[in-house]
Amino acid sequence: MAATSVCKACEEPLVVQVEDEDGDNAGPQTVPDDLELTCNCHFHWQCLLDQSSEVAISLKCPSCDTALAQNNGGPSVTNSFLQATPSVSIMTRYTNEGGYQEGLDILPAITEEAYLEANPEARPARALHVMCSEGDVDGIVDLLRDIEQEESGASPAQLIRYQDPLGGNKSGLHLALEQGREEVVWLLLWLGSPLRTDAFPEPLRQIAQAMNLQRPATPLSDDIRALKDERGRSAEATAEEHEGVWAALLQANVLHPGSS
Numbered sequence: 001m002a003a004t005s006v007c008k009a010c011e012e013p014l015v016v017q018v019e020d021e022d023g024d025n026a027g028p029q030t031v032p033d034d035l036e037l038t039c040n041c042h043f044h045w046q047c048l049l050d051q052s053s054e055v056a057i058s059l060k061c062p063s064c065d066t067a068l069a070q071n072n073g074g075p076s077v078t079n080s081f082l083q084a085t086p087s088v089s090i091m092t093r094y095t096n097e098g099g100y101q102e103g104l105d106i107l108p109a110i111t112e113e114a115y116l117e118a119n120p121e122a123r124p125a126r127a128l129h130v131m132c133s134e135g136d137v138d139g140i141v142d143l144l145r146d147i148e149q150e151e152s153g154a155s156p157a158q159l160i161r162y163q164d165p166l167g168g169n170k171s172g173l174h175l176a177l178e179q180g181r182e183e184v185v186w187l188l189l190w191l192g193s194p195l196r197t198d199a200f201p202e203p204l205r206q207i208a209q210a211m212n213l214q215r216p217a218t219p220l221s222d223d224i225r226a227l228k229d230e231r232g233r234s235a236e237a238t239a240e241e242h243e244g245v246w247a248a249l250l251q252a253n254v255l256h257p258g259s260s
Contacts, residue, residue: 039064
């Protein structure tokens with residue numbers, strides 16, 4: 001990074017301040033934040049993401065209008081925020097406090113941010129999916145309670161059933177099964193399926209009672225187990241691909257759509 005380099009968007013030096021919580025010099029520290037496109041234009045990471053809606057459609061540099069997409073995928077004309085083909089990429093060089101990254105494809109981040117800008121209601125749903133993947137039961141419960149208290153936006157039931165168009169149309173249950181998050185699987189079944197209460201492990205029922213997690217009345221039409229990803233897999237089919245982890249649940253028919 002040249003000493004005189006500035007961001008093409010904000011015209012500020014290509015650095016950011018971060019809090020240094022370690023060592024004797026605790027406090028703000030200046031670190032590099034230089035995202036260089038193939039056209040040689042430089043941006044702060046966030047400054048480029050702030051223009052995601054434009055870049056996702058045009059696949060061009062927002063400063064010099066140079067085409068950025070590799071493999072000649074061209075702009076997406078059927079869906080502004082989904083890539084035209086899986087092979088399209090926008091390669092960059094990125095320098096930050098972690099070091100230098102050559103050949104970083106920023107299009108997935110651009111696509112995600114553009115989608116979220118157009119669909120702000122999806123932000124809590126995608127946060128829920130991260131928690132499902134990581135096994136963060138407390139975070140899921142807190143998020144759903146926060147959503148329940150809001151007067152607008154998606155309901156907790158809608159959040160639980162959300163399927164991510166940028167993530168293979170998977171639900172949180174698909175992700176929890178793939179990552180082996182048993183507590184999250186039981187929690188989602190508790191909140192999003194008509195599975196009878198006595199089918200749940202006693203320890204989980206006790207935890208749910210202690211957390212004051214009331215079971216909503218879930219009709220068969222809203223059974224989370226019936227949701228299918230873009231490969232046509234239900235939760236049961238996903239679990240069958242990881243049978244060793246989920247053998248007991250599969251044998252008990254817990255994941256079968258409509259079963260009680």
